[in-house]
Amino acid sequence: MEKIFVKPNGPLKGSVRISGAKNAALPIIAASILGTEEIVLEDIPELKDVEVITEVLRRLGLKIEKNKNTLKIDPRGLNTAKTDYELISKMRASFLVMGPLLAKMKEAYNSLPGGCNIGSRPIDLHLKGFKALGAEIEMTHGEIRATCEKLVGAKIYLDFPSVGATENIMTAAVLAEGETIIENCAMEPEIVDLANFLNKMGARVTGAGTSTIRIKGVEKLTGCTHQIIPDRIEAGTFMVAAAITGGDILIENIITSHLKPVIAKLEESGAQIIEEGDNVRVIGSETIKPLEIKTLPHPGFPTDLQAQFMALLTQADGQSSIIETVFENRFMHADELKKMGAKIKVIDREAVLLGKNKLYGSKVSATDLRAGAALILAALVSEGETEISEIYHIDRGYENIEEKFRNLGANITRIDV
Ligand code: EPZ
Numbered sequence: 304m305e306k307i308f309v310k311p312n313g314p315l316k317g318s319v320r321i322s323g324a325k326n327a328a329l330p331i332i333a334a335s336i337l338g339t340e341e342i343v344l345e346d347i348p349e350l351k352d353v354e355v356i357t358e359v360l361r362r363l364g365l366k367i368e369k370n371k372n373t374l375k376i377d378p379r380g381l382n383t384a385k386t387d388y389e390l391i392s393k394m395r396a397s398f399l400v401m402g403p404l405l406a407k408m409k410e411a412y413n414s415l416p417g418g419c420n421i422g423s424r425p426i427d428l429h430l431k432g433f434k435a436l437g438a439e440i441e442m443t444h445g446e447i448r449a450t451c452e453k454l455v456g457a458k459i460y461l462d463f464p465s466v467g468a469t470e471n472i473m474t475a476a477v478l479a480e481g482e483t484i485i486e487n488c489a490m491e492p493e494i495v496d497l498a499n500f501l502n503k504m505g506a507r508v509t510g511a512g513t514s515t516i517r518i519k520g521v522e523k524l525t526g527c528t529h530q531i532i533p534d535r536i537e538a539g540t541f542m543v544a545a546a547i548t549g550g551d552i553l554i555e556n557i558i559t560s561h562l563k564p565v566i567a568k569l570e571e572s573g574a575q576i577i578e579e580g581d582n583v584r585v586i587g588s589e590t591i592k593p594l595e596i597k598t599l600p601h602p603g604f605p606t607d608l609q610a611q612f613m614a615l616l617t618q619a620d621g622q623s624s625i626i627e628t629v630f631e632n633r634f635m636h637a638d639e640l641k642k643m644g645a646k647i648k649v650i651d652r653e654a655v656l657l658g659k660n661k662l663y664g665s666k667v668s669a670t671d672l673r674a675g676a677a678l679i680l681a682a683l684v685s686e687g688e689t690e691i692s693e694i695y696h697i698d699r700g701y702e703n704i705e706e707k708f709r710n711l712g713a714n715i716t717r718i719d720v
Pocket of ligand 1: 325326327329396422423424425426427428429430463464465466467468489606607629630631672673700
């Protein structure tokens, strides 16, 4: 089993180039099902999750050629609406093929996506959207079947601005008859990237990035070439690396408008942020000031950077608080950080960090991909060696993570033990 070993090695310095965004790549790869001509996707990160969804599409009949960070997809081979159950259970984001299959094949069969460590991950809002568009939904023994004669545009209100539900409804609606309005939809940058991709293929999506998306159905979508936006969560992870080690890191290939709450919080903690076009320089400060953080749907503070900031705040001078409003169980990394010496009290959806405590290298395990990144960050400033297991979580969301940290001066290795 592979493990990551980290020893402290002083402030991280140098530059790191951010990869394409996992959470833009996954829905866009799934939406390729809607095309009728070749699709070329650039800046696709080399991640386990991307491998899984690419395999899901191959088993649906699509031809996909991968050349490092470029995918060439020919959707014309699509020959079934039945996804591979074993693959869906491997990665819940494969559920994002439901909308495109329903639109293209008028049916879609999936196994129900499982929950995961951070929450039950329901799909009620996805199904609410499909039904509103005219689909029949049957659920038996963990399998879900959506069928329709045709899809007709509808007005859909999302009780929670779910990212996945917004994406699945968008991709179902682009070929529906008439107009669809999605209200209280997700506003994440990855939603905007998906809308841009769909529009390049001939869709008529407006309002992405706001709380109301309008989609005018069209007959068919063609193909296109699309470059995936940079990964704001990976970028935020390395920004925290500069702050926690008191280092100086140039983060390349970043869209700063995607990271406003993260930049604001890092500046509040005392880090210096210098925006230089597509790059951001982060200079950590001697002392880290405590913070009050509340995760919210975009444009609020991203839940996917909550664990990384918890690692940072174990080194803050004073008491900090983190409130997690998006997922019901996303504090499992707190127990791992406590093994390293952090003083953290978790009560329901709030974690209180009781100020700076020396951290000690320990045997810890990643509980989800962002928690794994948080443990690396904490290990960079712990005395002694930290051994991180369950690192398959990390490989789901971070491309060449050790290499990127090593190039910044970190003492980090991956060993198969
Ligand atoms: C996406 O997950 C991301 N994954 C997650 O990133 C991210 O944490 C999350 O959005 C929130 O930003 C991908 O994009 C592949 P949601 P998703 O539907 O779509 C509730 C990472 O680390 N909900 O916005 O599953 C749900 O229970 C991953 O890269 C319903 O109640 O998130 C949760 O509490 C982790 N009913 C909240 O909404 C539904 O039908 C947010 O979920 C759907 C969701």
